[in-house]
Amino acid sequence: MKIRSSRTLRTLCLAISLGTTACLAGAADKDVVGGPLPAQELTPRTIYQFLLAEIAGARGQISLSAQLYLDLARTTRDPRIARRATEVAMYSRNPQMAGEAAQLWSETAPDSEEARRVLAGVGGGARNLEQVQAQLARALAQSSARLGQNLLGLNRALAGIPDKDAVQRIVQRLTEPYLELPEAQVARAHAAMVAEEPMQALGAVDAALQLKPGWEAALQLKAQILQHTGASAEAARQLEAELERNPDSTTLRLTYARALVSAQRFEDARTQFKHLLAANPEDAELLYAVGLLSMQLNDSQTAEAHYLKALEVGYAQPDLIRLQLGQLAERRGEGTLARKWFSEVRDEQHQAEAMIRSAHSIAAEGRIDEARALLKAQDGNAALKQRYLMAEAQLLREADRSAEALAVLEQALRAAPDDSDLLYETAMLAERLNDLELMESRLRRVIELKPDHAHAYNALGYSLADRKLRLDEAETLVARALELSPDDPFILDSMGWVRFRRGDVPAALKYLERAYAIRADAEIAAHLGEVLWSVERREDANRLFDEALKAHPSSKVLADTVRRLRAE
Template sequence: MALPLICALLSACASTAPRMGMPDAAPVVPPAQPLARLPAPVTPQAAVMADVMHGDFALAHNDLSVAARAYLRAAQAADNPELAERALDLAIAVRDVPLARQALARWQALGAPVAGVRQARASLALAAGNRADAMVAFTQLTGQGAAGWREALRALAGARDPVLAGTVLEHIATPQRLAGQDDALWLACSELGAHLGRRHFARTLAAASVRHDGSAAAYLWQAQLRQADGDRAGAEASLQAGLRRHPRNIPLRLVRAARLAEAGASPAALGLLDNGPQNHDTYALRAAIAARARQQPALRALYAELARLPAARRGHEAYLLGQLAELLGQPRAALRWYAAVPAGAEHGFAAAIRRAVLLDRTGQTVAARTLADTLARESFEDPRHYRQASVLQAELAQRARDWPRAIAAYNRALLFDPDAWDLVYARGVSYAEAGRTTDALRDFHRVLAAQPDNVDAMNALGFTLVDADRDLPEAGVLLARALAARPDDAAINDSWGWLQYRLGDYPAAVTALRKAWRLQASAEIGAHLAHALLASGARAQARQILDAAWRIDPHSRSVQALRGQIGS
């Protein structure tokens, strides 16, 4: 390399330089570059650009006031109406009235459109809180027709002073000034009045709209206003009047049918929906009302009606058809309908979840698990869907009594929401079934700490303590509270009876467990009742109950263990 040679040469030169008789040499200064000798001129264009950049930077940091001033400086130096309009909008937004007036003057000087100036004056009057100016400005703005009305309502809806906005609205939106306008404008003014707290104005204008045009939307809005004000009879009258005039209108029929179903008149609700034009909303409400009322003929009729639709429209109703097939006890048909729902459709993910559940119920366990695993893997970046898929994995594992797999799935579901108490509770149940009593108790305690009145958690914690024969006094307190809250709950009566069995009070145990068995004949309850009967000396009755429990679930560990004790 050349570097050592250069260093050596420099060292030699230093050593041979004369030490005496020569003055120190002046430092050598290189000549300045020609452009560096001249001051850099600040051009008007550069100043404008600097102000615009300053405004952009301030706006990016949400400093609207600084941005407005920077844009106004730029607009004053350049013939750019867009900069002036931008400054005006920001000044109004921060309610800097003097700055807004300057920006408005500059915008006008640069040829702002008349409509834009009127809109700005109206917004500026609102920002300044000037009632008189606002009245004039909004009157002029709404005199421009539909476009002016749209801008006026937008400005009033965003006003920071709802009292002033309401006053201005009542001044400009009179039946006389709205005459000849589209009915939608009448309703928009009434809705804005309700939003601004002007209930009397909103009701008055809604009634005027009904008289003026009598559209279905007007009757519906009037009914909604009356319902919100607690006038159920008035709301009903509006709906009935609207249906007399528009008997085939879908929104009116939907609202009226929902009210009828809520009042227990499901046949009348279904009759109203059945007759007239149909769309997805009418089909869905018909299904919901019929399912809630357990109207199987209505469900079958709707299912047949949807199945006869043209292919394209039938495809849009595939998810609803799947739900109906499930309700009608046709799981294989439901599987076909759910499979027809595209993955990217609104109900695509829900349809896939239902497919997995039905695959498992129809004995296709491996396919169900594979689908559930695929859904979880593909939805990891969507917390809501990932939770649903993980819970599906857990529930499928629970049905297969694969408790470690269920626990692992609940752990994954809880990744995005560790305080989802329904999932903590479900994981606790899996821990208990897996024999991990300490972990189960920890989860149940956590749920109760967050939700002290959670009866299911009381029962689960109490039963787990009893089943493990641990801290029976605490279990007694918990189960007594749960029983008082839900005295006819089968699971709670089972827990209470099992506690009495542990305490040695066999007559009380038999009484509680018989009640639980009557409420819900499950294998677990049957096994507990058989234990209590056996301890009471009623061996024949115990065997009879145990046989019935075995027929319900021959795989129950509790049933199998007791059958081994007394002989199958």
């Protein structure tokens, strides 16, 4: 049976009942082929292979999906299937397969601008960059009405080139004739951002917004650039101003809500997500977002209600919600209900997490050995077994059985003496047991194996400073950790504590206040409160302690610090 033209693709989409990219494109996207669509025989084998490819993709087997699509494209020589094969191969990060699929697409759709553009970029790292640039320049020159869209696609076409500085130079040259178009400026901004040139990216996106004020795509990109540079508060401020000018824009409000999350303004973010939810009360993603933010704000009742509703309307990753619901039940002390939720997790990706949380729930009821037995009974590959072993050690550590925890990990370390994770964890246990020699030797071995392991430098530096030992060396170690991870709140906390130990209270407060602003952690609160107390800012310290104790009622470090200071 022969089915001609667009009817073939529509029938194929109906046959598999899946909303794939290829089906959604349909005959409306004529640039897939750039001309008349080919006749195509809709055989059972074609439908079967299409189904196999889609199912493989849905199960995360992206390389298999790409191979199946490429085989189907070779057999049918249909440019629509070749395009789909190209997309999936690019997503699977297989440049050889993507190059073959793109070549096939270009051959079967010789008049397609998009096919030529993608072919120019796919596998670009192995091609002559001048040829790539020339081919893309021709595609842009012939774009006519699609020029703006093709300018926006430049970075995607060049994604296969590993040298991002070279990509930026190519984009700069290709867009030179079109700088009066906002899409050219956005292309430059994207390339600059990927090349880690944020100021150039901001300049280009601002130029785009001058050419096209209020353009939501450019506003979103600007927010991403600002957040990438650590200016999340400024991104939120600018989006808020834009939203005031265009309060009905769902896209702007969603971007603003996400920027508020990045700025850690969780209550404000929840307000914006609730606003969006009011217009779309069964949107599973919005329901999940409100649930997560409510959980972050310790509003368990609201979190649970939104999680349950998200499950009801079919949230795409229900196991994530089951894990969260289990945690909420665990917080309330309802261990049986918590373990019920954890037991319903089915996805292999999350089953280990569910099992570990179940063990923690059992341990919280005082049944440590039963929790350990549960973890020991689990099977899996080497990485998974090590994860269960680490979880067992954590249970023992939390039960003040650090010596047993150390013995568990030491046994594993004998089989893998250069495992940096095991070395680090045993060092932390040795520190708890006040075995400073073992702690230091293990941390220095981690640094030797992984010179960029920020937390190894930090742990050693903090441990020395906390005991008022070798403070010059302690500061050097923590400073190195900060170089490697400048915005880590725990490393900032360590530097604040080092400066406090050295008598530099103004610097200590600067580091500790910044750390606490990033993460309101119980131990950071204990350090900040103690420094405030030391300079007679008792009211500020007590207010901080009350807030932190309410948020972290089970923190022994915080409780001990507050008790000691208030007893003075």
